[in-house]
Amino acid sequence: MPHDGHHHDHDHGSELTETELRVRALESLLVEKGYVDPAALDVLVETYEKNVGPRNGARVVAKAWDEADYKAWLLEDASAAIASLGYTGRQGEDMIVLENTPETHNMVVCTLCSCYPWPVLGLPPTWYKAAPYRARSVSQPRSVLAEFGVTLPDTTEIRVWDSTAETRYMVLPMRPDGTDGWSTEQLADIVTRDSMIGTGLVEAVS
Amino acid sequence: MLTFGMITLTRPDPAVLRNGLPAERxxxxxxxxxxxxxxxxxxxxxxxxxxxxxxxxxxxxxxxxxxxxxxxxxxxxxxxxxxxxxxxxxxxTEPERAQRQAAWDAAAKATPHGEPIALEKAARGGR
Structure with missing residues (x-):
């Protein structure tokens, strides 16, 4: 329960919400029965809070922009090309990278739940998990993109990719003009998470 | 409370809020x-x-x-x-979970504010 900083009398007990009680019940039983190790749970939480995030994907994108060979490998065998940078782990085993071009704009959704390429993008943003995005990105992708501030020419075909528990997608956004000669680090800095989901474009602002 | 190393990657977009897609958390x-x-x-x-x-x-x-x-x-x-x-x-099993949930509830209520809540051995069903 939240503490408001005021002095509390200690003549009444603490209160856990029903959800908190359920989590404690499940976790304490799993630990006692040896199904999970509490230390491993702590490591996982720490990892996904602090270490795994869209900066990983941004480095993949920057390298692909910078090195034609790497880009070809990434589009051919994304899992291996991404793993070569050290980004491995759950939900990233079977990756496919989709290249955005002036002709084709790719965007990614998981209509059923929230499958998402954790090793390169971290955990999904709330809107990705929410029903409106899951439903509407398939039926009205242009209007969803507009809500993200993305307007594409009518001549650009929009392809929406539905992730599954087996296959995870990441978008390789278009490299913006005006970034010739930039270092990989500089390029990585302008790559946004949304651009790798396909709900954003990368702009050359540093 | 907890943030992620993504601050520079996430530019809050007011349009997203305005048009009904949820805000970032x-x-x-x-x-x-x-x-x-x-x-x-x-x-x-x-x-x-x-x-x-x-x-x-x-x-x-x-x-x-x-x-x-x-x-x-x-x-x-x-x-x-x-x-x-x-x-x-x-x-x-579901009954096992229900029992354990009740034990945590009792333990919480018996624990003064601000102190860590722990299950008594007995509350764990004698394990």
Missing amino acids: PVFAAPWEAQAFAMAVELNQRGLFQWQEFADLLSEELLAAGTAQDGEDYYRHWLRALERLTAAKGFI
């Missing part, structure tokens, strides 16, 4: 969300279930009536899916 909005997340990932890493089995249940929960449109209750559905899966796999 931290990776985990509360510690219990993180715990629920980690339990499922750890069980899967240990090969105790296939991710597809969990994804199917999660999908069912998310499609059920009453799910928040803004994704705010996502981890509650995650937790329910995990409870169902651990019961279906025979790891933890």
Whole structure:
């Protein structure tokens, strides 16, 4: 329960919400029965809070922009090309990278739940998990993109990719003009998470 | 409370808010969300279930009536899916969970504010 900083009398007990009680019940039983190790749970939480995030994907994108060979490998065998940078782990085993071009704009959704390429993008943003995005990105992708501030020419075909528990997608956004000669680090800095989901474009602002 | 190394990557877009897509939240909005997340990932890493089995249940929960449109209750559905899966796999029975939940409730109520809440051995059903 939240503490408001005021002095509390200690003549009444603490209160856990029903959800908190359920989590404690499940976790304490799993630990006692040896199904999970509490230390491993702590490591996982720490990892996904602090270490795994869209900066990983941004480095993949920057390298692909910078090195034609790497880009070809990434589009051919994304899992291996991404793993070569050290980004491995759950939900990233079977990756496919989709290249955005002036002709084709790719965007990614998981209509059923929230499958998402954790090793390169971290955990999904709330809107990705929410029903409106899951439903509407398939039926009205242009209007969803507009809500993200993305307007594409009518001549650009929009392809929406539905992730599954087996296959995870990441978008390789278009490299913006005006970034010739930039270092990989500089390029990585302008790559946004949304651009790798396909709900954003990368702009050359540093 | 908890942030992610993504500040520079996430430019809050007012248009997203205006048009009804939900606002950003931290990776985990509360510690219990993180715990629920980690339990499922750890069980899967240990090969105790296939991710597809969990994804199917999660999908069912998310499609059920009453799910928040803004994704705010996502981890509650995650937790329910995990409870169902651990019961279906025979790891933890529903009565066992109910009993343990009651024990935690009693322990919390018997613990003064600000002190860590611990289960007495007896409350664990004599284990």
